Amino acid sequence: MLMLATATLVGVGIGRIIGRGNPTPMVAPEPAWAPLGADKMSQTLGLVSALYVDPVSVDSLIERALPHLMKELDPHSVYIPAHEMADANESIEGEFDGIGVVFNMGTDTIVVMNVVPKGPSDKVGIQSGDRIITIEDSVVAGRKIPQNKIVKTLRGKRGSKVRLGVQRSGSDELLSFTVKRDKIPVNSVDATFMLTDEVGFVRLSSFAKTSYEEMKQALGKLEEQGMKSLIFDLRDNGGGLLDQAIHIAEMFLPTGKLVVYTVDRAGNRLEEHSRRNGEYVNLPIAVLINESSASASEILAGAIQDNDRGTVIGRRSFGKALVQRQIPYSDGSALRLTIARYYTPTGRSIQKPYDKGQEEYEMDIYNRFMHSELFSVDSIKLADSLKYYTPEGKVVYGGGGIMPDIFVPLDTTSVSAFYREVMAKNILYRYTMDYTDRHRAKLTRVESVAELNRMLDADPTLVEGLGAYAAKQGVKADPAQVEESRKLLLTQIRAYIGRNATYDYSGYYSNIYVIDSTMLRAVEVLENQSSK
Numbered sequence: 001m002l003m004l005a006t007a008t009l010v011g012v013g014i015g016r017i018i019g020r021g022n023p024t025p026m027v028a029p030e031p032a033w034a035p036l037g038a039d040k041m042s043q044t045l046g047l048v049s050a051l052y053v054d055p056v057s058v059d060s061l062i063e064r065a066l067p068h069l070m071k072e073l074d075p076h077s078v079y080i081p082a083h084e085m086a087d088a089n090e091s092i093e094g095e096f097d098g099i100g101v102v103f104n105m106g107t108d109t110i111v112v113m114n115v116v117p118k119g120p121s122d123k124v125g126i127q128s129g130d131r132i133i134t135i136e137d138s139v140v141a142g143r144k145i146p147q148n149k150i151v152k153t154l155r156g157k158r159g160s161k162v163r164l165g166v167q168r169s170g171s172d173e174l175l176s177f178t179v180k181r182d183k184i185p186v187n188s189v190d191a192t193f194m195l196t197d198e199v200g201f202v203r204l205s206s207f208a209k210t211s212y213e214e215m216k217q218a219l220g221k222l223e224e225q226g227m228k229s230l231i232f233d234l235r236d237n238g239g240g241l242l243d244q245a246i247h248i249a250e251m252f253l254p255t256g257k258l259v260v261y262t263v264d265r266a267g268n269r270l271e272e273h274s275r276r277n278g279e280y281v282n283l284p285i286a287v288l289i290n291e292s293s294a295s296a297s298e299i300l301a302g303a304i305q306d307n308d309r310g311t312v313i314g315r316r317s318f319g320k321a322l323v324q325r326q327i328p329y330s331d332g333s334a335l336r337l338t339i340a341r342y343y344t345p346t347g348r349s350i351q352k353p354y355d356k357g358q359e360e361y362e363m364d365i366y367n368r369f370m371h372s373e374l375f376s377v378d379s380i381k382l383a384d385s386l387k388y389y390t391p392e393g394k395v396v397y398g399g400g401g402i403m404p405d406i407f408v409p410l411d412t413t414s415v416s417a418f419y420r421e422v423m424a425k426n427i428l429y430r431y432t433m434d435y436t437d438r439h440r441a442k443l444t445r446v447e448s449v450a451e452l453n454r455m456l457d458a459d460p461t462l463v464e465g466l467g468a469y470a471a472k473q474g475v476k477a478d479p480a481q482v483e484e485s486r487k488l489l490l491t492q493i494r495a496y497i498g499r500n501a502t503y504d505y506s507g508y509y510s511n512i513y514v515i516d517s518t519m520l521r522a523v524e525v526l527e528n529q530s531s532k
Helices: 037-053 058-071 082-091 121-126 147-154 211-222 240-250 296-306 358-362 364-370 415-425 427-438 450-455 462-472 479-484 486-501 505-513 517-531
Strands: 002-006 078-080 095-099 101-104 110-115 131-135 162-169 175-180 184-185 187-195 199-204 228-235 256-262 269-271 285-289 311-314 324-328 334-341 388-391 395-397
Touching: 037 058, 058 078, 078 082, 082 095, 082 517, 101 175, 101 240, 110 121, 121 175, 131 147, 162 311, 187 450, 187 505, 199 211, 199 517, 211 334, 228 517, 240 256, 240 296, 240 479, 256 296, 285 296, 285 517, 358 364, 415 427, 415 462, 415 479, 415 486, 427 462, 427 486, 450 486, 450 505, 462 486, 479 486, 486 505, 505 517
Parallel strands: 199 228, 228 285, 285 311
Antiparallel strands: 002 324, 078 334, 095 184, 101 110, 110 131, 131 162, 162 175, 187 199, 256 269, 256 334, 324 334, 388 395
């Protein structure tokens, strides 16, 4: 059975139980269970099926009842219908079946941003910058088709084929390609690059089956480039497989350190310790979190914080400490049922309350915003009863989420009316798409983030180009307003061009860094540590 750790899922094979002496590796026993009330439920369904005035599909009733039943338990126990299982598992499986392109529909046309190297589309000759006009015999350009529907149309069973009509810059002819769908990897490491000469940066978007291996490759690459310290970005990471969080934590911890433990309804405590000295046990590390960092992200951040291994920077995390087990049904559907609570090494439970119901639980982040918590650390109420101490005496708190060691508020920089308008109308992003198209040949030859940024450095017309483009869209570029927001505009332009030009998000984050207060604070902390 699969066990998970996300904002909607959680927990994986924690396999040690506390006893005298050394912890003894063992597998947690399957709990004995009986479907209490099953007779009454079965009788009711039988009576409805046999006696109800109109014909009724009992299976349909069950499908509609199960989600409501799960909501009566906790916010993270869920029923997943068979037709939703593929989507539900995609982020943790680390792969899906498709044609192998990254696309954008910002202008109501499918624009191929990047092609997966050696993937199905690459093999038949589809290129970055191509526009997909038709899928099979249906025109999809300019039809305002929802992006999720396009995704489902392009994906399909491995080995099946799809015919695409493609428009390519410089050609009036609609090119035809038949693409054979295949396995496409889903990378959870979004960005890897050197932020400064000595500070490396890795952003992890989820904890999938491949995350630990991806992290090994990313850190090895940065080590070769001279990394002396690391910023590990877990912002907006909703979690995933707990074993991956544990393996990644082990990379930074000495042997024998407690990473996480869980407690089930019977009080059984299962612990997970680091089983080896990590390859990067002496590497200074800053972990970035925010209000959307959840579950496995919180486990990893908590392990780093509670073991005095690094500095956690950002804003209070989501607050999920419930472990789910995925239990499959014979029809392909599954139940993700909460079976335990997890705790950080100091004994903290960081699960936020859910006793007021699902709606109140889901409104928590909004309420934090309304109460100014995202803007001021003084707005966060921390109970002394939930105070814990790390081995080195640092105070940490339980309750709803991981409280960072260094709080960085949400940015409230004032902006000009011109900036607000080009962002609200998506003009800035469309301009960067246009720029990418016009410089496609040069951008496709870029082999590194440093090379990309040198290319952008050499173009002093980026902001003025936006002004001219905006004017064509009916938005006047007032010189004073452009100057007021020049830094923000230039940073956003460079970041989006970088995202368009690179297969991952390295081009984006290497440029957005100059206005990202959390990244700037992390660099400052790490550089201060290295100078001591």
